[in-house]
Amino acid sequence: MRAPRLLTKLLLGTLVPTVAALVVFGILAQEVARKTLEDELGRRLGTAAAGAAVMVLPEQIAELAAGDEGSLTYANVGRKLEVARQRFGVRRVLLVARDLTGRGDTAGRVALGSAAHELGADRAEMERAAMGSAVASPLFTGHDGLPYKRAYAPVSNAGGDVAGFAVVEGSADYYVALATFRRWLVTGGAVALLGVLLVTIFLARRITGPVVRLAGAAARIGRGELTATVPIEARDEIGFLATTLDDMRAALRARDERLQMTLAGIAHEVRNPLGGLELYAGLLRDALAGQPERLQEVARIERELAYLKAVVTEFLDYARRPLLDLATVPLAPLLEEVRELAATGGAQITVDATAGISVRADSGQLRRALLNLARNAVAATASTGGQVVLGARQLDDRVRVEVRDNGPGVPEHLRDEIFTPFFTTREKGTGLGLAFVREIVRDHGGDVAVENLPGGGACFHFDLPSGAIR
Numbered sequence: 029m030r031a032p033r034l035l036t037k038l039l040l041g042t043l044v045p046t047v048a049a050l051v052v053f054g055i056l057a058q059e060v061a062r063k064t065l066e067d068e069l070g071r072r073l074g075t076a077a078a079g080a081a082v083m084v085l086p087e088q089i090a091e092l093a094a095g096d097e098g099s100l101t102y103a104n105v106g107r108k109l110e111v112a113r114q115r116f117g118v119r120r121v122l123l124v125a126r127d128l129t130g131r132g133d134t135a136g137r138v139a140l141g142s143a144a145h146e147l148g149a150d151r152a153e154m155e156r157a158a159m160g161s162a163v164a165s166p167l168f169t170g171h172d173g174l175p176y177k178r179a180y181a182p183v184s185n186a187g188g189d190v191a192g193f194a195v196v197e198g199s200a201d202y203y204v205a206l207a208t209f210r211r212w213l214v215t216g217g218a219v220a221l222l223g224v225l226l227v228t229i230f231l232a233r234r235i236t237g238p239v240v241r242l243a244g245a246a247a248r249i250g251r252g253e254l255t256a257t258v259p260i261e262a263r264d265e266i267g268f269l270a271t272t273l274d275d276m277r278a279a280l281r282a283r284d285e286r287l288q289m290t291l292a293g294i295a296h297e298v299r300n301p302l303g304g305l306e307l308y309a310g311l312l313r314d315a316l317a318g319q320p321e322r323l324q325e326v327a328r329i330e331r332e333l334a335y336l337k338a339v340v341t342e343f344l345d346y347a348r349r350p351l352l353d354l355a356t357v358p359l360a361p362l363l364e365e366v367r368e369l370a371a372t373g374g375a376q377i378t379v380d381a382t383a384g385i386s387v388r389a390d391s392g393q394l395r396r397a398l399l400n401l402a403r404n405a406v407a408a409t410a411s412t413g414g415q416v417v418l419g420a421r422q423l424d425d426r427v428r429v430e431v432r433d434n435g436p437g438v439p440e441h442l443r444d445e446i447f448t449p450f451f452t453t454r455e456k457g458t459g460l461g462l463a464f465v466r467e468i469v470r471d472h473g474g475d476v477a478v479e480n481l482p483g484g485g486a487c488f489h490f491d492l493p494s495g496a497i498r
Contacts, residue, residue, distance in 0.1 A: 177200055419432065473492075
């Protein structure tokens with residue numbers, strides 16, 4: 029599960045800043061472009077308004093009034109305004125008096141002498157224009173729903189008195205260019221983001237792939253598989269980690285070999301005297317056949333020898349686990365065999381396994397683990413002559429194996445400690461049995477757990493890969 033999380037973190041760590049940068053860049057680029065184009069339109073309309081203002085005389089504004097639509101002055105003003113509109117390429121040119129009453133309109137929307145109410149929102153701009161320079165208004169939306177902009181230029185006499193304003197109105201057609209620019213930004217950003225995504229996935233897989241394989245190698249080393257070398261795929265930090273891991277594997281293998289040699293020596297040095305002691309204990313028992321009270325002492329010696337022999341055997345079995353020889357193992361016959369071997373001590377042992385159910389496991393090591401659990405369950409119910417159940421049931425692609433008893437159960441604070449090597453609650457226990465069971469189950473890719481049953485007793489269980497052919 030770690031590899032997907034690492035891949036996700038790499039993707040998020042790259043894509044989130046990239047997306048944020050692209051969004052911020054796009055917003056800033058569009059805003060700068062919009063501001064630049066709007067300022068340029070304002071300057072162009074201001075120039076047009078100033079040009080239209082010089083074409084009209086202040087006296088003409090003063091002379092015109094409502095009812096003069098047929099006068100030569102009104103016609104002259106109208107022609108000048110139309111010439112200005114065409115010359116400067118604007119949408120509309122309007123001439124108003126200082127009180128915002130119309131004096132001419134190329135669009136014909138403001139009649140002569142009528143109030144130009146639509147200009148009321150731009151009084152601040154007109155006040156600034158009255159100081160002698162053309163001023164552009166903010167953008168506004170026309171009746172057709174499109175954006176427009178106006179510019180105001182004063183029509184002044186020689187004394188500087190403002191008789192009125194030449195108003196030029198133009199469409200903000202740069203919004204079309206902005207829309208195109210925005211589409212290019214979005215398209216370019218999407219392409220850039222896709223490129224970053226592909227490069228990130230490529231680099232992430234170059235990182236996570238070796239990491240996953242290193243994790244698998246580390247897991248094999250943890251299971252005691254020390255023969256296969258760790259692949260070194262690069263010369264970077266991951267390659268250095270692989271080299272270090274392989275050095276550790278080699279060192280562990282060498283240590284295991286030394287340990288096995290030492291254990292073989294221990295077995296030879298301890299088992300030979302034990303065999304001699306057993307032989308002499310048998311001879312002593314024969315020699316004291318007529319002395320029952322002395323035979324009890326001999327029996328005690330034999331029990332202690334048997335215990336010492338069991339300790340040596342369990343220690344060697346725990347320290348020198350062979351590699352797994354995996355095969356499809358039918359569970360019902362195996363559990364029946366374990367039942368027969370563990371059927372001592374007065375407990376009733378039954379098998380509860382679905383016919384035909386099987387697992388992928390090492391038959392010998394699995395039998396050893398189950399036999400250990402079964403004997404522990406029998407010992408736990410020895411005082412009550414209880415019941416032990418060896419069970420197995422299918423769980424999707426895995427099989428759960430259980431050993432249940434109706435004994436006193438396992439105290440909660442001991443449920444982890446009982447699997448620790450050399451920890452035991454028995455007076456004559458070695459403390460290696462359950463530790464051996466856990467190591468065998470872990471070698472098979474599972475883990476053993478224990479829980480107390482609601483009606484009393486304990487249940488040891490573990491899951492193994494199913495051996496069924498599908």
